[in-house]
Amino acid sequence: MRPTIRPARAADATELVGLDELCFGATAWSADAWADEFDRLSEDRVVLVADQGAIAGYVVLLLPPVVEDVVEVLRIAVAPDARRTGIGGQLMTTVLERCAGRTVLLEVAAGNESARGLYAGFGFAEISRRRGYYGGGEDAVIMRWQEEAWNKSL
Numbered sequence: 813m814r815p816t817i818r819p820a821r822a823a824d825a826t827e828l829v830g831l832d833e834l835c836f837g838a839t840a841w842s843a844d845a846w847a848d849e850f851d852r853l854s855e856d857r858v859v860l861v862a863d864q865g866a867i868a869g870y871v872v873l874l875l876p877p878v879v880e881d882v883v884e885v886l887r888i889a890v891a892p893d894a895r896r897t898g899i900g901g902q903l904m905t906t907v908l909e910r911c912a913g914r915t916v917l918l919e920v921a922a923g924n925e926s927a928r929g930l931y932a933g934f935g936f937a938e939i940s941r942r943r944g945y946y947g948g949g950e951d952a953v954i955m956r957w958q959e960e961a962w963n964k965s966l
């Protein structure tokens with residue numbers, strides 16, 4: 813069954829905190845950090861969840877109302893037991909359909925093969941690096957959406 817992609821509601825907060833811990837461990841966002849994201853929904857944040865009874869994945873977007881301003885994909889994750897079934901792609905598709913004509917950036921750890929594979933499939937290309945940005949000296953890769961490279965037929 814394909815999950816429904818829908819905006820997050822306040823009632824999802826506890827489930828999102830738990831899923832974020834499961835997906836990110838020590839670098840998960842705290843409950844307070846999630847509360848800040850929810851507080852900004854009316855300003856410049858979009859939080860979407862993949863709902864299949866339970867929340868199977870989510871994406872957090874910085875989407876400034878001024879169209880010239882840069883959009884950023886702040887976070888995307890899928891529950892470990894639901895990965896590689898297309899949910900990450902469903903979330904990215906929903907997000908990028910809202911971003912036509914805009915500059916979209918994101919940052920990813922150089923060694924995060926699954927995320928980099930996902931982003932590359934949507935037309936994101938590396939534009940720069942922050943050397944040794946993460947713990948252990950791993951680089952952060954900055955990627956920019958090349959809208960024309962998004963092959964929607966895939």
Ligand SMILES: CC(C)(COP(=O)(O)OP(=O)(O)OC[C@H]1O[C@@H](n2cnc3c(N)ncnc32)[C@H](O)[C@@H]1OP(=O)(O)O)[C@@H](O)C(=O)NCCC(=O)NCCS
Nearest residue numbers: 887888889890895896897898899900901925926927929930
């Ligand atoms: C990155 C992530 C969100 C992908 O979600 P997903 O639901 O598994 O992705 P999909 O099933 O939609 O896969 C879409 C494409 O991404 C790429 N991809 C996904 N997982 C991959 C992996 N382990 N290795 C290589 N490519 C991968 C593939 O191109 C895949 O297409 P394919 O299955 O047709 O080959 C998921 O792996 C995840 O939650 N990772 C942990 C959290 C994280 O690191 N988030 C990103 C940093 S914020």
